[in-house]
Amino acid sequence: MNLSREPCKPPEVPRRFRGSRRQIFFRHPRYHNSNNVLLKLFAPDVGQSSQNYSLYAGYALQACGIIAGNCWDRWLLEARDSNSSALVNSTSTLDKSSYYFHLPLIPSNVNASLPYPIVPTFRKWRFPHD
Numbered sequence: 001m002n003l004s005r006e007p008c009k010p011p012e013v014p015r016r017f018r019g020s021r022r023q024i025f026f027r028h029p030r031y032h033n034s035n036n037v038l039l040k041l042f043a044p045d046v047g048q049s050s051q052n053y054s055l056y057a058g059y060a061l062q063a064c065g066i067i068a069g070n071c072w073d074r075w076l077l078e079a080r081d082s083n084s085s086a087l088v089n090s091t092s093t094l095d096k097s098s099y100y101f102h103l104p105l106i107p108s109n110v111n112a113s114l115p116y117p118i119v120p121t122f123r124k125w126r127f128p129h130d
Contacts, residue, residue: 022053025098026064029080030115038067038101038118045093054093061090064101067118070128074103 026039041063043055057076065072076099078086088099103116119125 022097024055024060024094024096026060026076026101027080027098028115028118029077029100029102033098039063043094052095054095057088057090057092057094060094060099061101066125068101068103068116069119070126071103071116074101076100077102 022043023040024043025037026041027033027036028038039060041055041060043053045054045056061074061076064076065074068074075090076088076094078088078096078099080100088094
């Protein structure tokens with residue numbers, strides 16, 4: 001007696017997402033773009049200023065903060081240079097294809113030219129206890 005069945009079909013993609021699966025890349029400002037993706041998130045929202053799909057900036061900041069080892073004093077820029085005026089408002093929607101995740105300068109006893117550390121896997125991540 002065979003109790004197995006055919007696998008279920010994958011769920012249907014909603015109409016508004018068909019053909020437009022757009023992702024936004026979040027990059028480290030100290031690495032070259034050829035090999036520099038901290039995080040890649042799906043953009044399911046419709047942007048305020050355009051018809052492009054976008055992502056809520058607050059959500060992206062939380063996700064990037066976890067990857068940076070629970071760093072919550074952080075910001076997103078459209079450019080690598082931290083002196084840029086392209087600061088992203090944390091309550092806006094992101095509709096560009098790439099952003100840089102910045103943290104404040106590290107203490108003076110550490111080499112400031114080194115990139116900030118990241119958590120490479122969920123297993124290495126530590127829950128931020130109170």
